[in-house]
Amino acid sequence: MSYILTTNNLTKVFHGKEVISQVNMNVKKGEIYGFLGPNGAGKTTIMKMMTNLIKPTSGEIEIFGEKLTDTSYEVLKRMGTIIEYPIFYEKLTAGENLDLHCEYMGYHDKKAIQHALDLVGLKDINDKPVKDFSLGMKQRLGIARAIITKPDLLILDEPINGLDPIGIKELRDLFKMLCKEYGITILISSHILGEIEQMADTIGVISNGKLIEEVSMENINGQHTEYIEIAVDNIKKAVFILENNLGIANFKVIEDGFIRIYDSSITQLDISKAFILNDVSVESISKKTSSLEDYFLKLINGGAIHA
Incomplete structure (x- = not known):
């Protein structure tokens, strides 16, 4: 297995508190690695250590087969990055900022x-200073700056913040193209799980500074199960009917009046009919498939799903 980036017991202590604890990540060459975790879990801190912005307290980072050190200048030249909010010379144009970079x-x-600006969808902005850009335009310019030197590795911290749904799709397609056609390996963090699900080959899940899972999307997709999700006005009565009238035990009650039923032998019609006959109002019922979001929430919540 060829890894382009690995961490070995990566640890960071701030003011006597261990915020990153012995993290071992393995990013394969030529893949998109989705880095997931709640706010404050440690994603940005780890990415800053990978880009030499802050130093680990202990542990090692290896990139392109070399240990990252204070003098890893050639290694850093082969990387493109966005960490937190991209900063520019506000009075200069996009092209002038890229020229300086x-x-x-x-x-x-x-x-x-111009090629980089075209790739991220920034057109007809030649004379416009960056200070007049919207948040989404600045995010696009940050990505253009990260990819302009055709790096071998992209490290992107929440790169689609501030974009509308069309912009998000455009950049999702761009990242997939860069990986597939240019062979660029991408490590990307995002709180939009549906986007990561559509582009990532592998995901790493971090919580409270610890990497709790590193798994391929292929494995997650193999675990996907179908279920019936139903919203009712009386959860307690609905549960009684499921257990006693329909003999169903394989279900889960989640928040906001929803029940997920995993018994494949029962139909939506059977469930609706039983509830209606027993004066339980059915507000909605549909068949669904478990997603990356479900998988993520199970990990973060220790196995309990909360809607």
Whole structure:
């Protein structure tokens, strides 16, 4: 197995508190690795250590087969990054900002500037200073800056913040294209689980500074199960009917008046009929398939799903 980035017992202590605890990540060459976790779980801290913005307290990071050190300049040249909110020279245009970036990166292909802007959908902005950009436009420019030197590894911290649904889809397609056609490995964090589900090959889930799961999306998809989700006005009575009238034990009550029924032998019609005959109002009923969100919430909540 060829790994482009690994961490070995990566640990960070701030003010006497261990915020990252012995994290072992393995990012394969040529894949999109989705990095998931609640706010404050440690995703950004780990990405900052991977890009030499902060130093680990203990443990090691290996990128392109080399241990990351204070003098890993050539390693960093092969990476593109967005960590937290991208910062620019606000009075300059997008092209001028990218030109400066290429200068200090030692990258002198001037045609790459317009190509990068085209890839992220920034057009007709030649004379517009960055200070007049929307949040979404700045996010796009940050991605353009991260990819302009055609890096081998992209590390992207919440890169689709501030984008509308159309923009999110455009960048999702862009990341998949960069991975497939350009061979760029991408480590991406996001709180939009549905987006990660549609692009990631592997996910790592972090909670309270600890990596609690690293698994391929193929394995997660193999665990997907169908269920019937029903919303009712009286949960207690509905549970009684499921257990005593229909003989169903394989179900889960979740918040906001929903019940998920995992018994494949029962139909939506049978359930609705039993509830209606027993004066339980059915507000909605549908067949669904468990998702990455369900899997994530189970991990974070220790096995309990909360809607």
